[in-house]
Amino acid sequence: MSNDAAGDADTTPGAREPGWVEHAIWWHVYPLGLVGADTTGRDRTPAPRLDRLTRWLDHAVTLGVNGLALGPVFDSATHGYDTVDHFDLDPRLGDDAAFDRLVTAAHDRGIRLMLDGVFNHVAAGFGHDDWLRRSRDGRPRTFEGHGALLALDHDNPDVADHVATVMTHWLDRGADAWRLDAAYAVPAEFWAAVLPRVRAAHPDVYVVGEMLHGDYADYVRRSGVDAVTQYELWKAVWSSLSERNFFELDWTLRRHDGFLDTFVPWTFVGNHDVTRIASRIADARHRPHAAVLLLTLGGTPAVYYGDELGLQAVKEERAGGDDAIRPAFPDSPEAVPELGGDPDVLRVHQEMIGLRRRHPWLHRARSEPVSLTNETLVLRLTGGPDDGVLVVALNLADEPLRVEHDGAPAAGTAERADGGWTVPGHGWVVLD
Template identity: 55%
Template sequence: MQDWVDHVIWWQVYPLGFVGAEAEAVDRTEHRLDRIEGWFDYLLELGCNGLALGPVFASETHGYDTVDHLRVDSRLGTDSDMDALIGAARAKGIRVLLDGVFNHVGRSHPQFVRAEQDGPDSDAGRWFRWKDGRPRTFEGHDLLVELNHDEPAVQEHVTEVMTHWLDRGVDGWRLDAAYAVSPAFWAAVLPRVREAHPDAWIVGEMIHGDYASYVQESGLDAITQYELWKATWSALKDANFFEFAHALGRHDELLPTFVPATFVGNHDVTRIASTLDDDDADIAAALLFFVAGTPTVYYGDEQGFRGIKEERVGGDDDIRPEFPATPDDLAPYGWPHYRRHQALIAMRRRFPWLHRAHAEVSGLENTAITLTATDGTTTLVLSANIGDAPVPRPAGDIVAAADGVENDLRPHSWAVTVRP
């Protein structure tokens, strides 16, 4: 396992939205990637040291309909702009993760254009899955055509792409829609990628399924922990910490096999601050940084950004907004959330063993939970109260806490203490 992953905390950015790019591909080049570089100090001051980028490759619209995995989308810039971004990140000690969309491509991908011309049995046609003479599409999205992962040429292509960008300085890959790809595909691809880049971190997007078995069979380092994400916001919304406790038990069972990638927000889901009120959204962040995992903060969540995902064309726009030119342009009411995120990330830096520590549920009610974690020397206690009355705070020095927490936990507040 790569040692650096034990200490990385990602700030995830959806680039096309972040920089205010056009909704569809353009026939000109806009040099916008440097806008992301302008937020590196903000990222570091937050306490993060990793930049997890959404799609940056040439695509038709939203980035997940790729047409060229080896070329930067012209709405973002050029390959040289990407090299400059990676170089600037490396100079500041920031790791870079790319989003690899290898389950499907856009219909304008040159190989699919040839496949439609030459037919399913052609060299190009064998790159794709077909049914009744028609290309199979991903989850009903007609513009996304599925790759044939049994085809050796597809395995060669994905190996080439992953290695190409690792050669250029990125540190790892998020594999989009990994749950739709056979683990045997990754078992064939990843050993060849790791020959040149043994320290690369490869995380797969898994919404459902047997997480541990998929990691073991595929050779991935981690998967995205959607089960814990769902239990976090649902438990807080429904005042049912028993749901979170159950999911946490299943989460801890994964740790002997791998450390999951954890989050409370990303580019595909309604913002946590639109699901919960502000205080409970901060409790979700406290849970994120206390339990084991490799945490990610979705850009804007640390400022309390709101946004609702809708199942329609353009339904992701609200959760993938343009960021302002500088941090000074952010609204003043978001900074208290930022400072609480800073305190939680500082806790994670002070106690890095939390990355893979089992969190024991040492107190549990519908509206209150106490979690305990230890490295054998130091014991930390997280207590959270989503009830309407104060509850006693566990004894010990406060490491991080909601505003106004002293001897009691006020309603909808939290604290992390060091057990005396």
């Protein structure tokens, strides 16, 4: 595979990003949840549960994605984000052979594999006490007040050596990409020192940092990551659709286009840390609109497992409050009806992923509002000079939406009317 990586002086958008990422659409899975492992720490019975996830790869193919973004798979005390050993697969998921089976099955299907690197903090049983960040009284610092998560000292060169070795080790084992958990809490300079060492061995690696807030573009420039998570867009999508206020989304899209001048963000409408999109948007007629936005706007899109089925779940701020949004799945995709949800949502995702695959330039597409009200939005999406143009029309109102455009529907529903198109109330369309 070719690599489009360039030196730090290159400010071209996505300059470091490997060429294959333009075509990537990810299925984001929380493995310990999907396979039904206990995450309280009470039951750590070893079992090759990762094989259950391997059986779900055919569902990913049917969905149309070509990337599998995994939550934590390394040995941890409870939920995966309290790592005990970065070099061992969590025994609740299996052993090295189970990981190898997943890698082989994914690559045989043309699916790239992303691992979740929790390198900001570790479990109390991690060892290497000299690697921990400490307060003035000598006690280990914790991550955001979680007593079981001890913060690593990123000024310690041994920590940098360890992280670079871990990342390279699992890329050697078949991974293609890394998500850096809690990157916002790690100094950008740490990654600027680590990532060149990783890329020296694997120049095609794709690296995404988790950022909840802050200056996204500045962190990308200083750290050397390829992208960061676009939480601003996530919030604007569900909030605009829920409150019927497209002006919020319009404002956010202006910032989003600004990010595209520096890097291509990791985009999503659901993940392992937030209430599901179907629970955020009370009006079921408007839930497909979220998938339409995710899969047409510029970015590297990820679909959180179960969102493509229309599953609902609310995150709660309590012990075990993430369990509902990190559910177990049946043994195989044949049991999808047992999960409930909405079959129409799956069809919309398949339709939109198909459109995205046909128009890979959407990866860096800019958006321009053609018409905008609280309840209606028409966007013109453009790529480079050799790319096409798509028009996305979203209607949250009861009345039909008139769209002036000469093209034809590429997805969704609209009726021809006087040289233009009419989108029904609460409908949507993508015009080619």
